[in-house]
Amino acid sequence: xxxxxxxxxxxxxxxxxxxxxxxxxxxxxxxxxxxxxxxxxxxxxxxxxxxxxxxxxxxxxxxxxxxxxxxxxxxxxxxxxxxxxxxxxxxxxxxxxxxxxxxxxxxxxxxxxxxxxxxxxxxxxxxxxxxxxxxxxxxxxxxxxxxxxxxxxxxxxxxxxxxxxxxxxxxxxxxxxxxxxxxxxxxxxxxxxxxxxxxxxxxxxxxxxxxxxxxxxxxxxxxxxxxxxxxxxxxxxxxxxxxxxxxxxxxxxxxxxxxxxxxxxxxxxxxxxxxxxxxxxxxxxxxxxxxxxxxxxxxxxxxxxxxxxxxxxxxxxxxxxxxxxxxxxxxxxxxxxxxxxxx
Amino acid sequence: xxxxxxxxxxxxxxxxxxxxxxxxxxxxxxxxxxxxxxxxxxxxxxxxxxxxxxxxxxxxxxxxxxxxxxxxxxxxxxxxxxxxxxxxxxxxxxxxxxxxxxxxxxxxxxxxxxxxxxxxxxxxxxxxxxxxxxxxxxxxxxxxxxxxxxxxxxxxxxxxxxxxxxxxxxxxxxxxxxxxxxxxxxxxxxxxxxxxxxxxxxxxxxxxxxxxxxxxxxxxxxxxxxxxxxxxxxxxxxxxxxxxxxxxxxxxxxxxxxxxxxxxxxxxxxxxxxxxxxxxxxxxxxxxxxxxxxxxxxxxxxxxxxxxxxxxxxxxxxxxxxxxxxxxxxxxxxxxxxxxxxxxxxxxxxxxxxxxxxxxxxxxxxxxxxxxxxxxxxxxxxxxxxxxxxxxxxxxxxxxxxxxxxxxxxxxxxxxxxxxxxxxxxxxxxxxxxxxxxxxxxxx
Numbered sequence: 014x015x016x017x018x019x020x021x022x023x024x025x026x027x028x029x030x031x032x033x034x035x036x037x038x039x040x041x042x043x044x045x046x047x048x049x050x051x052x053x054x055x056x057x058x059x060x061x062x063x064x065x066x067x068x069x070x071x072x073x074x075x076x077x078x079x080x081x082x083x084x085x086x087x088x089x090x091x092x093x094x095x096x097x098x099x100x101x102x103x104x105x106x107x108x109x110x111x112x113x114x115x116x117x118x119x120x121x122x123x124x125x126x127x128x129x130x131x132x133x134x135x136x137x138x139x140x141x142x143x144x145x146x147x148x149x150x151x152x153x154x155x156x157x158x159x160x161x162x163x164x165x166x167x168x169x170x171x172x173x174x175x176x177x178x179x180x181x182x183x184x185x186x187x188x189x190x191x192x193x194x195x196x197x198x199x200x201x202x203x204x205x206x207x208x209x210x211x212x213x214x215x216x217x218x219x220x221x222x223x224x225x226x227x228x229x230x231x232x233x234x235x236x237x238x239x240x241x242x243x244x245x246x247x248x249x250x251x252x253x254x255x256x257x258x259x260x261x262x263x264x265x266x267x268x269x270x271x272x273x274x275x276x277x278x279x280x281x282x283x284x285x286x287x288x289x290x291x292x293x294x295x296x297x298x299x300x301x302x303x304x305x306x307x308x309x310x311x312x313x314x315x316x317x318x319x320x321x322x323x324x325x326x327x328x329x330x331x332x333x334x335x336x337x338x339x340x341x342x343x344x345x346x347x348x349x350x351x352x353x354x355x356x
Numbered sequence: 357x358x359x360x361x362x363x364x365x366x367x368x369x370x371x372x373x374x375x376x377x378x379x380x381x382x383x384x385x386x387x388x389x390x391x392x393x394x395x396x397x398x399x400x401x402x403x404x405x406x407x408x409x410x411x412x413x414x415x416x417x418x419x420x421x422x423x424x425x426x427x428x429x430x431x432x433x434x435x436x437x438x439x440x441x442x443x444x445x446x447x448x449x450x451x452x453x454x455x456x457x458x459x460x461x462x463x464x465x466x467x468x469x470x471x472x473x474x475x476x477x478x479x480x481x482x483x484x485x486x487x488x489x490x491x492x493x494x495x496x497x498x499x500x501x502x503x504x505x506x507x508x509x510x511x512x513x514x515x516x517x518x519x520x521x522x523x524x525x526x527x528x529x530x531x532x533x534x535x536x537x538x539x540x541x542x543x544x545x546x547x548x549x550x551x552x553x554x555x556x557x558x559x560x561x562x563x564x565x566x567x568x569x570x571x572x573x574x575x576x577x578x579x580x581x582x583x584x585x586x587x588x589x590x591x592x593x594x595x596x597x598x599x600x601x602x603x604x605x606x607x608x609x610x611x612x613x614x615x616x617x618x619x620x621x622x623x624x625x626x627x628x629x630x631x632x633x634x635x636x637x638x639x640x641x642x643x644x645x646x647x648x649x650x651x652x653x654x655x656x657x658x659x660x661x662x663x664x665x666x667x668x669x670x671x672x673x674x675x676x677x678x679x680x681x682x683x684x685x686x687x688x689x690x691x692x693x694x695x696x697x698x699x700x701x702x703x704x705x706x707x708x709x710x711x712x713x714x715x716x717x718x719x720x721x722x723x724x725x726x727x728x729x730x731x732x733x734x735x736x737x738x739x740x741x742x743x744x745x746x747x748x749x750x751x752x753x754x755x756x757x758x759x760x761x762x763x764x765x766x767x768x769x770x771x772x773x774x775x776x777x778x779x780x781x782x783x784x785x786x787x788x789x790x791x792x793x794x795x796x797x798x799x800x
Contacts, residue, residue: 152544154518
């Protein structure tokens with residue numbers, strides 16, 4: 014029996030029912046060799062049937078695709094092994110500027126649920142992917158589209174006149190809201206409710222996993238709050254405006270940004286002003302995301318005798334940061350070292 | 357008597373003294389209450405945040421969000437078990453909350469017009485993109501104006517309903533207005549099909565489908581002008597159906613089939629002309645894409661187009677195309693460095709009187725991002741002409757583009773062309789592109 018090449022990978026993924034289906038389909042295919050009308054009709058049926066094979070072998074797991082690794086991490090906490098989760102952006106990538114590669118389309122086609130970050134973080138790359146996926150479940154407003162920003166506390170919602178003179182502004186608020194353990198709890202609660210809606214039989218399981226996550230998060234929060242308590246009120250400078258939620262929770266004071274405006278690269282005049290401000294206000298820590306160039310922050314560090322800390326805004330930014338808890342452990346570890354070194 | 361006074365004094369002293377031990381006793385008996393109070397405050401905070409989130413969702417979405425109902429239940433379900441009375445109380449309160457209507461705004465502001473301010477929330481995303489071109493140098497074959505507001509493109513894009521989205525792009529040139537693209541995309545068809553109906557740039561090759569402001573050059577490649585209908589290219593009214601095909605793991609395979617009325621190209625170089633209803637044009641495109649690594653990917657395509665040309669209904673023009681795009685963008689430094697290499701090869705078979713013309717043309721180009729805002733590019737063109745396949749033109753261009761931000765670009769291009777008939781031209785082209793409003797992202 015001649016092997017049909019494009020089935021080669023699929024047979025191993027299918028349960029026995031699928032294998033029997035393939036065998037009978039192969040019989041029909043072979044009968045094409047006889048060139049009878051009925052066998053041609055059988056071939057047409059075969060082709061149509063093969064187009065739907067993935068749905069026959071549909072697994073019980075919910076297929077979830079998220080825009081960033083942080084939403085993926087929280088979904089994994091709540092979903093456990095009843096969901097399969099994949100993130101489009103990598104943890105060390107700038108989530109504003111992800112290339113909308115067709116390989117993402119392959120993932121989106123199979124998705125039952127798409128979890129974005131929202132607040133226009135992905136507006137530069139995600140909408141055409143959603144349109145081209147041809148997947149009615151995950152279109153904006155459909156049941157398989159979840160925007161968890163509705164559950165979280167959003168800061169820096171602009172008031173008054175808003176124009177692009179302010180740079181690459183986010184008109185609905187700051188989208189880097191996941192970097193606050195309280196928001197992590199709220200997002201996870203919302204995701205657990207959504208998963209329960211999509212799979213009512215498993216709703217109890219998702220709620221139990223959320224309770225467990227909640228317990229662990231509260232315990233970890235106590236530890237983190239205790240560790241950061243001595244440094245409440247400390248001043249920091251960040252590269253981009255991606256720190257407000259973390260700063261609010263742990264009581265840090267972000268006094269300025271290396272970017273003169275969001276999305277605008279550092280300018281000499283702004284950098285000078287920032288250095289003066291840091292000296293005046295006795296600020297000695299500069300936080301930079303891993304996807305920005307370190308030249309300007311390092312020169313600021315030299316001028317103001319500051320520590321330049323490459324912190325991680327997202328899970329997966331470094332190989333050893335694989336979940337939401339490790340993200341805070343890593344970042345708080347870096348901050349504690351920087352704060353204790355710069356009194 | 358003195359003893360009585362002493363006892364009374366001692367008694368009153370102990371009475372006065374009692375409050376202080378009682379004060380320390382009060383907190384210990386109240387400590388559980390304080391914790392309960394803090395928990396209640398946290399729960400109320402969570403509810404306020406959830407309500408703010410719902411308000412934001414209702415303001416931004418066109419349809420009443422389906423998650424509005426579960427969300428109020430969610431904070432209740434997630435509450436820790438140590439407060440059952442409080443939980444049921446808040447549950448009751450949440451249940452008593454009337455379902456908020458979908459169309460409300462937080463401020464009673466009237467923005468004019470017949471509809472209330474909420475109707476404005478459903479307006480499409482409107483954008484305007486300006487494309488200003490200046491050209492210095494003499495070119496008798498492809499003359500250009502010295503300074504020209506070449507195109508102002510107005511885009512209106514919105515989701516129509518849960519099953520479709522609409523996109524309009526009106527191109528205002530200095531001569532007149534044209535609907536460059538206006539189509540509905542049906543996103544919820546079964547079996548993974550995506551269908552577009554309207555006027556659209558066809559999916560022949562890569563460059564044909566790109567709007568002017570998306571091109572990495574000021575002009576279109578020579579092969580597009582000579583063989584594929586000039587600046588407009590194949591841009592026609594019709595139906596397009598596209599589907600991702602099953603393919604080995606890691607390979608993305610997409611097929612597009614399009615049927616058009618059969619009128620394409622500019623008035624100077626018409627590509628397809630439909631003389632009666634049956635003179636439709638068809639375009640087919642097969643796209644394959646593979647991630648070679650995390651930072652590099654390769655996109656290969658095969659295209660075919662067929663239509664009737666200006667010689668009459670009996671005269672067909674057929675186009676065959678191969679396109680290749682190689683992209684490199686290191687993820688950790690994606691805003692600072694990238695490279696895109698492109699190439700397209702087009703064969704044209706044009707039936708005409710007296711003899712069928714078989715022409716061939718191609719371009720190859722590279723664009724390297726040197727820094728956050730600077731792009732360096734080059735392109736080589738070579739193409740014969742569709743009506744005179746023995747006449748060959750070729751040229752080479754060097755480009756430098758500066759991006760103050762994602763919303764504006766300045767470009768300079770030096771273009772040398774060697775046209776058939778030994779005509780050599782040297783030109784310098786300059787372009788400003790600026791965009792206003794919410795222009796959606798273009799397909800990759």
